[in-house]
Amino acid sequence: MENxxxxxxxxxxxxxxxxKWCDLCNWNLNPLQPDKPKNLWETFYETLGQSQSRRLFEKFKQAPSLEPRMSLPRLLAILFSLFIHIVTISFVVVGMTLLIRGWPNIFALFGAIVCLLIGWQLRPRFAKMPAILPRGEYPALYRFVDDIAHTLGAKPITGIIVDDQFNASIGTVTRHRKQILTLGLPLWSILTIEERAALIGHELGHSVNGDPARTFLVGTALDSLLRWYEFLHPALLWEPQRGLFALVELPINLLFLIMAQLPKLSLYMLAYLLYRDTQRAEYLADHKAAVVAGTRAALASLEKMYFEGTYQIVRNRVTAVRNTNRDFFQELAERMRQVPPHEVERIRRIQQLEGSRLYITHPPTPYRIDMLLHHPVDEARLVAAHYDAHQMDAELAAIRDDINQRFNSLSDYYLQKLKRRG
Ligand SMILES: [Zn+2]
Ligand SMILES: [Zn+2]
Known part of the structure; x- marks a missing residue:
């Protein structure tokens, strides 16, 4: 019965x-739903994706080029972002004026403090520079990444971070616009050298694909709007009161709730204006991966991203018993060699599933595969085989040991607790 x-x-x-799933009728094909939206921006993105991704995909498929172009929505998004910054700045200006002109009027002083606090709260923020791998100790890895950047005509990255996740990403930190590449060692460890080139090609592709949401002006405006929303939304601001306080609180909350709709609406408008362009940028980043490593490697690295379930299984096994000396990476490699065909088939089908996507901001995977096949690159521009994968692995050996040690010293109970908190 069970089977x-x-x-x-x-x-x-x-x-x-x-x-457990059925290959005849696809029952239970994808029980693990993709990540939930992390914030309002991603929520809007998801909604837009449901109505627009197919139409955009058809359009981009016919387009002669995916390179960025100025368009009316893009121009409007830029102007709108500028306007948002002007609003933030005007709070500071009004606050300063009230402080200087109104002194020592108590109301002017109060207004000045409120305005300046709002301005301070909404200022653009810059992430701190994280600890990056020193170039001198990881020459082979940096040369590989630098050469891929050079191949794509991208600015060389400032640094690389390696962590224990099944992922890779590129981000900009500090006001000097430094680019940091983050590589999850577990994912990295199961990729061939060509697939690694494709993975980095996609991430570095993000710095040359003209994604407006990643530009300084628009990116900081998005942050500001999210902060405006959090700032005004009463549920996020204070705890609900009881008794008499609740009576006083009700109209104030209502007022804030109404005011919170303004940044929400603005955010939606920006998401709407930018959606087309960011989707185009993602397809272009995929194409850049194919240019660097060839279409076959780009498709293969995309598929490997779906093996996060296997990563979780091995990780859970290693962390289940504390203080053992299991080699997580070796067990992961073995697991990858023994993934049952039934599971491989499941992943293939999920990839083909309408609406299946790896991350909310990325187009559905079947479209990405289709687009890669539609503009095939037979000859990779970078010969990945010329790079010494063994030396790169040797350079990363200490981090590998570190992760192994950490996984072995965490008991499952502790991990679950961490997860629940996160
Ligand atoms: Zn069935
Ligand atoms: Zn991407």
Whole structure:
């Protein structure tokens, strides 16, 4: 009974740790839903994606080039972002004026403090420079990444961070616009050298694909709006009161709630204006990956990203018992070699599933695959095989040991607690 599909009664193969699903009727194909939106911006993005991603995909497929162009929505987004910054700045200006002209009037002083506090709260913020891998100690890794940047005509990155996640990303920190590449060692460890080139090609592609949401002006405006919203939304501002206080609180909350709709609406408007351009930018980043490493490697690295479930299984196993000396990376590699065909097939089908995507801001995976196949790059511009993967691994050995040690010293109980908090 247990090993039959509840939908069509077909016999199901048993792989205890993997998802049980039916290859005849696709029952339970994708029980793990993708990440939930992290904030308002991603929520809007998801909604827009449901209505627009297919139409945009068809359009971009016909387009002669995916390179950035000035368009009316893009121009409006830039102007609108400028306007948002002007609003923030005007709070500071009004606050200063009230302070200087109104002195020592108590009302003027109060107004000045409120305005200046708002301005301070909403100022653009810059992430601090994280600890990056020193170039001198990781020459092979940096040369590989630098050469990919050079191939794409991208600015060389400032630094690389390696962590224990099954992921990779590129981000900008500090006001000097320093680019930091983050590589998750578990993902990195299961990629071939060509797939690694494709992974980096996509991430570095983000710095040359003209994504407006990643520009300084628009990016900081988005941050400001999110902060405006959090600042005004009463539920995020204070705890609900009881008794008499609740009576006083109610109209104030209502007022704030109404005011909070303004940044919310603005955020939606920006998301709407930028949506087309950011989707284009993602397809272009994929294409850059193909230019660097070839279409085949770009597709393969995209597929490997779907093995996060396997990463989780191995990670849970290693962390389940404390103080053992298990080699997480070796077990992951073995696991990857033994993934049952039934699970591989499941991942292939999820990739083809309408609406399936790796991250909310990325287009649905079937479109990304289709687009990569539509503009095939047979010959990779970078010969990844010329790079010494062994030396790169040797350079990363200490970090590998560190992660192993950490996974072995965390008990499952502790991890679960961490997860619940996060
Ligand atoms: Zn079935
Ligand atoms: Zn991307």
């Amino acid at each position: 039959r599909c509840p939908q069509c009664n077909h016999t199901l193969p048993v792989h205890t740790e993997y998802v």
